Amino acid sequence: TQLLEQSPQFLSIQEGENLTVYCNSSSVFSSLQWYRQEPGEGPVLLVTVVTGGEVKKLKRLTFQFGDARKDSSLHITAAQPGDTGLYLCAGDESQGNLIFGKGTKLSVKP
């Protein structure tokens, strides 16, 4: 079974700061997805990256897939309190079975 490690596990920052969350594996994934989850709710899909080296932007969020398709990063510029939540990366192992990391719990204080 492939494993995805996310770091950091917890992150508490002030509004306006930048941050980067990392997702690493020793295995290759056909695609990787990033989700955001709020307490008591299901994960909400933010982005899917497929091609090695791919960079996708979603407003202040920038997602990058590693060249070897084993790792990914999420960078948030000028974080806002509304960005608070659990950020999960998930790799597509095979036939669409997603392997999730444990998540990064982000808290952005006003």
Add this chain to the structure above:
Amino acid sequence: ETGVTQSPTHLIKTRGQQVTLRCSSQSGHNTVSWYQQALGQGPQFIFQYYREEENGRGNFPPRFSGLQFPNYSSELNVNALELDDSALYLCASSLWRDTNSYEQYFGPGTRLTVT
């Protein structure tokens, strides 16, 4: 377009009992996956259904079983409940495509507590 819905929202059961959780997939989606999310953990894949058949299974015992119906809705059944089965159960629907990736859309989950 209707999103993924799950019922019930919360459920309390006693150890040894059986439970059925339900999921209605997003309109146009033909694949349903179930995940278990323990507190403080990421979701863990239980199994996936495509065209009413199991299409992949994670590391869960046979007492976890499922069904998919012709309208693509799905059920997750858990027999002989154990305390460790307490978790948020998530259903995700997707459209199976012949590509290297497809996107899964999650419902709000069912919070199961086993006492």
